[in-house]
Amino acid sequence: MSKMGASIPPPHRCFNMRNPLAKALVLFITISLFGSLLLQQSGDLDVKAALLKTASSAKQAVSSQRPLGSYHQQAGWGGDSVHTPVEMTGHQPDHPNNLANISTHGNMHCDYDMDRLKHWKEKYKLQDRFEYTRRYIQVSRQPIARKSMTVLDQDFLFDHVKVVDVNKHYQPEACPAPLVVPVPKSPYPSTANASDFMFGVSTTYKRFVDPKTNPTNEWKYWLTDNNGSSNGGKLLLMLMGASDTEMADVHSQLTAVGIDADVYRSSPSDEMAVRYLTLVPTLYNHHLRPQKKWLVTCDDDTFFPSLHALIAKFEEYDHTKPKYIGTFSEDSNNVMRHGEQAFGGAGVFLSVPLAALVTKHFSSCRTPEKIKEANTGWGPQGDVLLRKCIYENSPVRLTLLDSLWQLDMLGDPSGFYESGIQPLSLHHYRGGGWHSALPFHYTKVSHLCGEGCMMQRFLTADDFVIANGFSVAYYPEGTGEIDWDQLERTFRSAPDDKGWNLDFKWGPQRQGLAKSGRKLSWDLQEAEIIWEDGEAADGEGAGGGEREEETVQDDITEVKQSKGGKRRRVKEVRQIYVRKHDDWRWKLADGATAMSKFDGVVELVWLPDLTDAE
Numbered sequence: 001m002s003k004m005g006a007s008i009p010p011p012h013r014c015f016n017m018r019n020p021l022a023k024a025l026v027l028f029i030t031i032s033l034f035g036s037l038l039l040q041q042s043g044d045l046d047v048k049a050a051l052l053k054t055a056s057s058a059k060q061a062v063s064s065q066r067p068l069g070s071y072h073q074q075a076g077w078g079g080d081s082v083h084t085p086v087e088m089t090g091h092q093p094d095h096p097n098n099l100a101n102i103s104t105h106g107n108m109h110c111d112y113d114m115d116r117l118k119h120w121k122e123k124y125k126l127q128d129r130f131e132y133t134r135r136y137i138q139v140s141r142q143p144i145a146r147k148s149m150t151v152l153d154q155d156f157l158f159d160h161v162k163v164v165d166v167n168k169h170y171q172p173e174a175c176p177a178p179l180v181v182p183v184p185k186s187p188y189p190s191t192a193n194a195s196d197f198m199f200g201v202s203t204t205y206k207r208f209v210d211p212k213t214n215p216t217n218e219w220k221y222w223l224t225d226n227n228g229s230s231n232g233g234k235l236l237l238m239l240m241g242a243s244d245t246e247m248a249d250v251h252s253q254l255t256a257v258g259i260d261a262d263v264y265r266s267s268p269s270d271e272m273a274v275r276y277l278t279l280v281p282t283l284y285n286h287h288l289r290p291q292k293k294w295l296v297t298c299d300d301d302t303f304f305p306s307l308h309a310l311i312a313k314f315e316e317y318d319h320t321k322p323k324y325i326g327t328f329s330e331d332s333n334n335v336m337r338h339g340e341q342a343f344g345g346a347g348v349f350l351s352v353p354l355a356a357l358v359t360k361h362f363s364s365c366r367t368p369e370k371i372k373e374a375n376t377g378w379g380p381q382g383d384v385l386l387r388k389c390i391y392e393n394s395p396v397r398l399t400l401l402d403s404l405w406q407l408d409m410l411g412d413p414s415g416f417y418e419s420g421i422q423p424l425s426l427h428h429y430r431g432g433g434w435h436s437a438l439p440f441h442y443t444k445v446s447h448l449c450g451e452g453c454m455m456q457r458f459l460t461a462d463d464f465v466i467a468n469g470f471s472v473a474y475y476p477e478g479t480g481e482i483d484w485d486q487l488e489r490t491f492r493s494a495p496d497d498k499g500w501n502l503d504f505k506w507g508p509q510r511q512g513l514a515k516s517g518r519k520l521s522w523d524l525q526e527a528e529i530i531w532e533d534g535e536a537a538d539g540e541g542a543g544g545g546e547r548e549e550e551t552v553q554d555d556i557t558e559v560k561q562s563k564g565g566k567r568r569r570v571k572e573v574r575q576i577y578v579r580k581h582d583d584w585r586w587k588l589a590d591g592a593t594a595m596s597k598f599d600g601v602v603e604l605v606w607l608p609d610l611t612d613a614e
């Protein structure tokens with residue numbers, strides 16, 4: 001594929017001990033650590049006690065005036081007291097299905113299912129004792145515009161954060177009233193009709209079968225109704241040098257989950273850039289092309305989280321004209337290096353007339369001379385080859401669609417995923433030098449609240465921000481001074497990072513809060529959909545990816561099955577957010593002292609809006 005920057009060195013190399021700045025920083029951290037150890041020996045306890053005293057009044061204070069650390073301790077972090085749930089006496093079973101129904105809100109259970117907690121301990125390598133908070137969230141679908149940040153008047157915590165010991169058993173508790181979050185009535189992912197689109201992807205069998213890179217779950221999200229049938233979107237998959245058996249294997253894995261795919265073999269002797277360009281005539285020459293409006297090339301790690309919004313956007317463009325639609329890299333260095341073309345990972349959308357033009361000129365666009373010209377110093381680039389083919393043979397130029405994302409960023413991607421935007425595409429989320437993210441899990445909640453609510457943000461009265469699907473973050477010093485319209489600079493650009501080269505798409509970013517004592521976040525690791533029809537398994541697909549224990553719920557909720565709406569209904573979505581006590585980011589301002597000595601799990605359980613008749 002046209003991998004812009006596929007040859008970028010791994011990010012770790014830009015920070016090594018040969019760098020004098022790094023050396024100075026390590027020295028500084030060492031000194032600070034030593035200093036804070038000394039402090040702990042002496043008057044530290046008194047300081048903590050004094051801070052605790054002010055805690056009760058702190059909550060009423062304007063957030064920016066909050067005494068340092070006080071609210072943080074009141075909530076149960078950093079102080080000396082550890083709050084635990086009440087232990088079971090005797091040997092009662094603690095499985096949720098055996099519990100008395102103590103909740104005041106229908107299906108809510110605020111118990112301690114030690115089997116699940118033990119499972120997370122193993123899976124996420126947590127301590128034996130860790131913080132566990134379960135919170136129910138009731139969605140309220142309303143005829144409102146999508147808000148980037150919705151301010152709630154409810155608290156996230158209703159009590160102290162509690163520490164559980166996986167070797168103990170605890171009494172169930174009464175659930176507090178759920179957080180009620182207003183969201184727009186955005187359509188559900190499974191009802192999208194993508195029949196105007198045909199997608200072309202080039203990859204290898206090896207990448208397809210590797211559980212770390214297998215795209216089946218992601219493709220199932222944006223190419224099917226999530227119930228075993230295609231959503232009308234067609235996929236042409238090119239596998240480099242694959243055998244007949246391998247092609248049949250891939251085809252059957254995709255078909256099994258409802259993806260309408262044709263699998264092709266591409267020649268390993270072609271340049272990668274040429275294999276990429278070949279997608280265009282392959283799409284154009286397909287027998288379904290007369291029924292399509294848009295032929296799309298993308299990478300095997302391109303993800304479309306909001307298909308209805310994407311389709312609506314493309315209805316604004318005239319598909320009968322030659323159109324070349326996509327986006328630049330967020331990194332101006334990459335635009336300077338490679339040029340002003342659509343960067344392939346974000347998705348490149350060609351109208352059929354433009355694909356006809358590229359197909360017509362295909363042989364002259366892939367000559368050795370053109371391949372050489374497409375080498376920007378990092379090897380021949382497929383995106384450049386396509387751009388040259390279009391620009392040199394027509395007056396057509398790129399139409400920029402800014403809500404597509406190439407995501408040429410490195411490191412902690414939180415600033416982007418916590419920005420409150422609704423992206424039309426995501427890319428580069430499989431680590432390996434770029435960032436790591438789990439869009440397949442992030443979008444599970446969209447089946448419950450609509451595609452617009454993923455990455456929507458909710459700020460609670462006690463300064464927690466839920467960036468739905470991605471993180472739950474706590475701002476112990478308050479949020480009054482944070483400009484939520486600006487991205488937090490948590491990530492960095494590939495070298496050379498000039499400090500501003502990511503600004504032209506994102507604007508200048510606000511300062512990162514890592515190691516400031518002002519932010520503590522739990523990141524989503526997995527989510528699970530409990531369907532109304534009783535099947536808990538949301539069909540993780542044959543292809544691997546994250547494996548989850550699926551629990552079957554026997555409870556039956558009365559839901560008025562609204563007439564024709566041919567959507568599988570969701571009973572609840574559970575999101576598991578995890579924070580490790582030694583996460584390098586969540587340190588006090590000394591840069592070394594952990595904000596919490598415990599690992600933590602926050603479980604959000606989303607409840608659907610049963611009053612919404614669609």
Ligand SMILES: *[C@@H]1O[C@H](CO)[C@@H](O)[C@H](O)[C@H]1NC(C)=O
Pocket residue numbers: 101103104105106
């Ligand atoms: C559980 O609570 C719900 C809601 O109050 C109620 O309708 C239901 O009957 C209760 N179930 C049991 C077993 O007590």
Ligand SMILES: *[C@@H]1O[C@H](CO)[C@@H](O)[C@H](O)[C@H]1NC(C)=O
Pocket residue numbers: 193194195230231232
């Ligand atoms: C999508 O819409 C087309 C008409 O534009 C229709 O023929 C087709 O059946 C629809 N497909 C799905 C999966 O709903």
Ligand SMILES: *[C@@H]1O[C@H](CO)[C@@H](O)[C@H](O)[C@H]1NC(C)=O
Pocket residue numbers: 227228565566567568569
């Ligand atoms: C989901 O698929 C099953 C099996 O094909 C079918 O019986 C059911 O009607 C489908 N549900 C929806 C909501 O489309």
